[in-house]
Amino acid sequence: MNAAVSRSDDVLKVHRLVHAGGSTALLEWLASHLGGWVGVVDAEAEHGPAPEAAVRGAAELGARGVRSAVLHGADRATLLFALDGRRVLAAVLEQPHHPGAPALLADAAVPLDLVLRAEEAGRREERVRRAEAQVREAVLHLLMNGQLSTAHQISATLGPELPDPMRMYVVECPPGRRGEVMRICRELTGGRAWIVRCPVYVRHLIVLAPPDPAAVPATGDPLAEALVAAAPECAVGVSGEAGLSEAPAAYTQAFHALAVARASGDGHARFGPGPELALAAYEAGVRWAEALLAPLHAHAPRRPQDPGAQELRATAHAWLNFTSRATRLLKIHRNTLTARLRLIEALLGLDLARLADQAALSLALRLTSETGAGAGPGAGAGAGTGDDASGAAPGLDDVLRDPRLTDWARTHLSALTGPDAPPGARDTVRAWLAHDAQLLPAAAALGVSVPGVRKRLTRIEALLERSLLQSPSARHDLWLAHRAEDLAGCHKPQKG
Structure with a gap:
């Protein structure tokens, strides 16, 4: 017994x-x-x-x-x-x-x-889950690099179809709850949204959803409202309606809206209306942009393992958007990122430690495609400052003098001097930009503490409805807007 x-x-x-x-x-x-x-x-x-x-x-x-x-x-x-x-x-x-x-x-x-x-x-299910997440991330990379046909082919194997047109949402989730919010989002959209875990920010989800007919400015965005209602700790930024070919701009819009959503009592925000820089600058700036990027587009690697023109362009775009976090997006070591940036600087004659040259490269990338290699001469040293001795292409200052750019700049900066602007908003932004968007030297120039400058810029983020302190940041557009105003004679020019 x-x-x-x-x-x-x-x-x-x-x-x-x-x-x-x-x-x-x-x-x-x-x-x-x-x-x-x-x-x-x-x-x-x-x-x-x-x-x-x-x-x-x-x-x-x-x-x-x-x-x-x-x-x-x-x-x-x-x-x-x-x-x-x-x-x-x-x-x-x-x-x-x-x-x-x-x-x-x-x-x-x-x-x-x-x-x-x-x-x-x-273990098999986990491998399948990781593989699916990697495929979804790859589709996002393809969209961001304008390779729509390949993105459609790959996405068709997983479903749902990529929505076109679409709205892009950046959802900031509480730590450890990204999977749960992902499930909620699938339920709210009836499985029609393309949902990707952000490869850069571990708390972010990127959602591409078909536009809701009820999503008008007067009534807000139904999906964003439902997400915040289901997960109150989340913040949601929403882009305007866009085609898949506009995915990079839509992501930037949603990210800027997220900065507003964090400070909003509603927990969600739609990208504010306003003229797009790329649209305002295209006619005046496309020839300059092609000339600036011609050496990069024509670059042929010496060895098979070296980056080609497409990889360098993707690296530049990722770094301008995410700075050091670009290594997560590109899946490369930080030393590899540094080496590629040095090569880009050498090819284009730019100093990417300077905000002026960053802004020039950012605009040029937005005005051209990966196949824009048919540019004429005139790129290289001084291309970011308008010193083109050959006269074959305009310089950046010539582009920014265009009346359409002057109008864009005035509209873009008007909130800094409007009735809702905090005291010294314009001076704070100018000092920050003049010191290459670095907080420490900007604080010294303004005679305040670093936390003081950070608080000012946080308030200005809500005012401009743009992210400043987190990348993708509006610092490049702000520098270009101030430069365009200076060239129009509205303000004394500041040194780049």
Whole structure:
């Protein structure tokens, strides 16, 4: 009777361990309880270091085609029980071994077999989940680089179809809840949205959803409202309606709107209306942009492993948007990023430590495509400042003098001097831009603390409805707007 009670207790213990700790917990308890080595041996791959007797015994069990066996040695016994496939539960015990060992191992074999299969299925499911996440991220990369046809082909294998037109949402989730918010978003959109975990910001989801006919400025955005209602700790930024070909601009809009949403009592915000720089500058600036980027577009790598023109362009775009975090987006080492940036600087004659040259490159990338390699001469040193000795293409200052750019600049900066602007808003922004958007020298120039400048810029973010302190930042457009105003004679020119 005592033996029966002991065996039933052991069986209960086995099942509890399987449910609570899986195969590892069960095998560790069996080894401790029986006072020997207990493990799973595979004919093709060992599950952990196994004694030679266990490996040899597992091979013999398979060769004989039996379900269990005991092999006796001089001072040890090897107990073997076949599991699913080619796996074997083996125990190597000193003689004399625990009298209940054979029964206990036989009782443990079935639940162990089941939990091993469940763990294997879980690992396969996790691999599939990671693969799907990587494919979705790859589709996002393709959209951001203008490769719509390939993006459509790949996305069709997963579904749903990429919405075109669409609105882009950047959802900032509480730590550890991105998966839950992703599920909520799928339910709210009826599975029609393309949802991607942001490769740069670990708390962000990027959502491409078909436009809702009810999403008019007067009533807000139904999806953003529903997301915040379902997950109140979230903040949601929403782009304007856009085609898939406008995905990069839509992401920037949604990211700027997110900066407003954080400070909003509603927890969500739509990108504010206003003229787009690329539209205002295209006619006057496309020739300048093609000339500036011609050396990059014409670049041919010396070795197969070196980056080509497309990779360098993607690197420049990623770095301008995300600075050092671009390594996460591009999946490269920080030293590789630094080397590529140095090559871009050498090709274009720019100093990317200067905000002026960053702004020039940012605008040029927006005005051209990856295939814009048919540019004429005139790029290189001084291209970002308008010093083009050949006269073959205009300089940046020539572009910014265009009346359309002057109008854009005045509209873009009008909020800084409007009735809702905090005191000194224009001076704060000018000092920040004059010091390459660095807080420490800007604070010294303004005679305030670094936290003081940060607070001022945070208030100005809400005023402009643009992100300043987090990338993608509006600092490049702000520099260009101030430069255009200076050239129009509205203000004294500041040094770039």
